[in-house]
Amino acid sequence: MLNLFKIKGQKKEEAANTNGRPPAKKQSPGELRLHKDIAELNLPKKTNITFPNGKDDLMNIEITLRPDEGYYVGGAFVFTLQVPPTYPHEPPKVKCTTKVYHPNIDLDGNVCLNILREDWKPVLNINTIVYGLNLLFIQPNDEDPLNHDAAAVLRDDPQKFRRNVQTAMSGGYVDRVHFPRFLYEQAVQQSATK
Template sequence: MRRGNLPFKHKFELLPEGGAHVIGKMIKLFKVKEKQREIAENANGRAPVRKQSAGELRLHKDISELNLPKTTTISFPNGKDDLMTFEVTIRPDEGYYLMGVFVFTFQVSPMYPHDAPKVKCKTKVYHPNIDLEGNVCLNILREDWKPVLNINTVIYGLHHLFTEPNYEDPLNHDAAAVLRDNPKQFETNVKRAISGGYVGSLFFQKCVQH
């Protein structure tokens, strides 16, 4: 598939003041608790706690420095002991997908940042760049990934897919063809899908925020 470079010409609104600070405090708390547990287990004669991989250390740094769009939240369903698996929820406030709620899972390898995170969309969505199995077509998750990129970059890339879906780089070829040939029909199909209904023979669960 042909992919262009991800543009960053758009201005994104950031979290309310203090949002990144809250995430930083959360990561510091996780580290303090981990150190306390290590001390306690060593005092009890247990084996030392496993050392964190370089990928985990880099991920902790990336998360503590997140500067998310206001439409985006991050959560850790497995708790503080597993920061390598987390979910990102995007609620677009403009474009075709306005009012929708879309959840992505991130699985980060110990080889991060040399390996890109694995990202899938949990929400079934009618989108030219996301297929019905949740695979995401985003250049920086594949051939354009570089170790200098980070989780924040990926989240902004996902956000961009909802503000400017790209019919030239499709995973869902039917959706891409409709966007290319009949944008008004594409808009109708997206609204039908996120409101809960059929697009052709495919049924989509409602994913509109209240």
């Protein structure tokens, strides 16, 4: 037989322990692991991480990378990470919100990075993803492309690839596709003059 008085007593005790506030939401194992990963972040220079939905929603992350070497120096690239509750057993879903001319990022923002697919292991973390994304800008990979045209240019004519990247980052057209201007230093200068 169910003892209703005992259950009511437990509820009153729980309410007293939370000082009238609703009880805290129980965190999933993925959220607990994510707290640990965030506490241990060691980001590359010129890399920022934010939580667009506030500190109560760590499962949605925004990362801004500003490569300091390679073809993409001077650019600022924004990525969103949606961390699933099953993290770290499944990798976060990563999208590039900056339209970029890149062999490993298509025009819809999908990212081709092996650790986000078949090479993901639970020992990997957010820091690993950030360094992997950063490496894509330092050493784009023409052997596993999402943008096959950009990969072919990188492989066959690296100087033309460099010009195409600069044109795209400056807000120009590459192969009849318009890219918005996203040079970091110029954006900083423009906001300073306003």
